[in-house]
Amino acid sequence: xxxxxxxxxxxxxxxxxxxxxxxxxxxxxxxxxxxxxxxxxxxxxxxxxxxxxxxxxxxxxxxxxxxxxxxxxxxxxxxxxxxxxxxxxxxxxxxxxxxxxxxxxxxxxxxxxxxxxxxxxxxxxxxxxxxxxxxxxxxxxxxxxxxxxxxxxxxxxxxxxxxxxxxxxxxxxxxxxxxxxxxxxxxxxxxxxxxxxxxxxxxxxxxxxxxxxx
Amino acid sequence: xxxxxxxxxxxxxxxxxxxxxxxxxxxxxxxxxxxxxxxxxxxxxxxxxxxxxxxxxxxxxxxxxxxxxxxxxxxxxxxxxxxxxxxxxxxxxxxxxxxxxxxxxxxxxxxxxxxxxxxxxxxxxxxxxxxxxxxxxxxxxxxxxxxxxxxxxxxxxxxxxxxxxxxxxxxxxxxxxxxxxxxxxxxxxxxxxxxxxxxxxxxxxxxxxxxxxxxxxxxxxxxxxxxxxxxxxxxxxxxxxxxxxxxxxxxxxxxxxxxxxxxxxxxxxxxxxxxxxxxxxxxxxxxxxxxxxxxxxxxxxxxxxxxxxxxxxxxxxxxxxxxxxxxxxxxxxxxxxxxxxxxxxxxxxxxxxxxxxxxx
Numbered sequence: 358x359x360x361x362x363x364x365x366x367x368x369x370x371x372x373x374x375x376x377x378x379x380x381x382x383x384x385x386x387x388x389x390x391x392x393x394x395x396x397x398x399x400x401x402x403x404x405x406x407x408x409x410x411x412x413x414x415x416x417x418x419x420x421x422x423x424x425x426x427x428x429x430x431x432x433x434x435x436x437x438x439x440x441x442x443x444x445x446x447x448x449x450x451x452x453x454x455x456x457x458x459x460x461x462x463x464x465x466x467x468x469x470x471x472x473x474x475x476x477x478x479x480x481x482x483x484x485x486x487x488x489x490x491x492x493x494x495x496x497x498x499x500x501x502x503x504x505x506x507x508x509x510x511x512x513x514x515x516x517x518x519x520x521x522x523x524x525x526x527x528x529x530x531x532x533x534x535x536x537x538x539x540x541x542x543x544x545x546x547x548x549x550x551x552x553x554x555x556x557x558x559x560x561x562x563x564x565x566x567x568x569x570x571x
Numbered sequence: 572x573x574x575x576x577x578x579x580x581x582x583x584x585x586x587x588x589x590x591x592x593x594x595x596x597x598x599x600x601x602x603x604x605x606x607x608x609x610x611x612x613x614x615x616x617x618x619x620x621x622x623x624x625x626x627x628x629x630x631x632x633x634x635x636x637x638x639x640x641x642x643x644x645x646x647x648x649x650x651x652x653x654x655x656x657x658x659x660x661x662x663x664x665x666x667x668x669x670x671x672x673x674x675x676x677x678x679x680x681x682x683x684x685x686x687x688x689x690x691x692x693x694x695x696x697x698x699x700x701x702x703x704x705x706x707x708x709x710x711x712x713x714x715x716x717x718x719x720x721x722x723x724x725x726x727x728x729x730x731x732x733x734x735x736x737x738x739x740x741x742x743x744x745x746x747x748x749x750x751x752x753x754x755x756x757x758x759x760x761x762x763x764x765x766x767x768x769x770x771x772x773x774x775x776x777x778x779x780x781x782x783x784x785x786x787x788x789x790x791x792x793x794x795x796x797x798x799x800x801x802x803x804x805x806x807x808x809x810x811x812x813x814x815x816x817x818x819x820x821x822x823x824x825x826x827x828x829x830x831x832x833x834x835x836x837x838x839x840x841x842x843x844x845x846x847x848x849x850x851x852x853x854x855x856x857x858x859x860x861x862x863x864x865x866x867x868x869x870x871x872x873x874x875x876x877x878x879x880x881x882x883x884x885x886x887x888x889x890x891x892x893x894x895x896x897x898x899x900x901x902x903x904x905x906x907x908x909x910x911x912x913x914x915x916x917x918x919x920x921x922x923x924x925x926x927x928x929x930x931x
Binding site for chain 2: 364367368391402406410488489550559
């Protein structure tokens with residue numbers, strides 16, 4: 358494994374980057390690292406990214422980098438079964454998105470095949486971000502990989518299921534998106550006064566279940 | 572209760588921000604200039620972190636439905652109340668029924684109105700700040716509009732007082748301190764020098780989410796593929812065009828652009844206040860020496876406000892009703908320095924009232 362890199366995000370935050378190629382194994386250990394670091398007194402919060410972890414502290418912390426590296430060595434050595442997988446969430450999707458035709462054309466697959474291939478894998482939520490409750494899910498079937506739209510759509514409703522690059526996701530609130538829209542779900546991915554508000558946490562797994570038009 | 576009679580867009584309820592939910596994709600939000608909001612709470616005797624109204628160069632008209640005291644802080648403004656007219660950095664007493672009218676003056680971007688007891692909207696995920704993208708927090712998860720009625724928290728009534736608040740000891744356009752971030756190392760040597768030397772002009776694309784800057788085109792070589800990572804307010808990103816974008820309090824929590832540095836927290840409120848068209852510069856700062864940041868000039872200033880401002884003696888509603896009536900009468904007489912003895916009407920309150928002293 359490559360050596361991790363720690364860099365500054367200001368006086369009270371740093372970015373721990375695992376380094377090296379992306380793999381689900383590395384990603385699982387980032388989530389394990391986050392769970393450990395979250396409990397430290399000087400840590401205000403953490404935010405797992407894709408093969409990296411942002412750590413925000415309450416104030417300056419002299420030995421934080423050292424402890425992070427030590428803890429990373431610990432979680433790296435954990436046997437795979439001790440790196441607890443997240444929950445499995447099934448998301449019902451009506452596949453009637455405005456970009457289904459376009460993705461079908463770009464991939465050379467029939468719309469039905471696009472749907473089948475999007476609904477086949479069990480995805481991992483690599484990270485939560487962009488907007489409250491939005492999960493970056495992957496990896497996508499490489500045949501479905503299409504670049505982002507040149508012009509983002511100004512507003513798509515919460516529940517929009519879309520793809521871009523090697524990722525897919527479900528919008529958690531109304532807003533603009535540069536991703537390609539395949540369908541929609543009635544699940545509410547983020548409700549501020551629900552506990553927890555976000556349906557997805559980093560490390561959770563997701564399956565899309567095609568359902569008929571309501 | 573405070574009623575919105577008229578307002579420009581983008582006026583929101585904000586407090587010290589929503590911490591602890593980065594991993595759920597929830598940005599900090601909160602006042603763009605945290606210290607200006609904190610000052611408004613301190614001088615009113617409010618507990619730390621109560622919510623106020625953030626006014627981004629706003630024109631607004633508010634009717635107060637009960638006696639209270641308010642503080643105006645942050646960017647310069649013209650605030651009219653009855654026949655009085657004041658600028659930012661003052662406390663003010665407001666009688667029930669009075670209308671406060673505010674419009675911006677040149678200099679600064681974010682003004683704050685705090686009220687004794689705070690704007691008492693519900694706490695959502697530990698904060699009263701408005702989260703615009705998620706449409707939650709603040710007043711119904713959105714900017715204020717005409718007809719809104721904002722609840723005000725319980726606070727003791729006080730005898731009218733009007734006193735200036737010492738503004739923060741900030742030099743508006745002094746260089747902003749930046750700690751280099753991961754991809755700084757990939758900047759070409761000339762571009763590194765250009766980044767520190769600037770000058771950088773703040774473009775019109777400048778809001779609570781981010782400030783886009785314009786200046787020398789910065790170039791990088793050999794930046795590895797960056798994967799999505801959590802980011803915090805103050806991060807200076809460098810998208811493809813080579814012109815930096817500073818992430819602010821409403822920025823998304825996840826980013827993927829190269830980041831060349833982070834404006835340190837103590838300088839971020841001052842940075843939020845700069846107006847489009849202003850010229851700014853950055854100053855290199857090491858993580859180890861930025862603390863400093865633990866006791867910054869803003870922190871010292873807030874501590875001195877806490878020592879020098881006392882919210883004044885408590886009053887009962889009947890006395891304030893009477894003072895309000897006197898104030899109206901004397902305003903009709905057009906005499907701002909007249910002295911009233913109200914001891915005969917209110918035997919329990921044998922103080923003498925001078926409108927210019929009491930500020931009513």
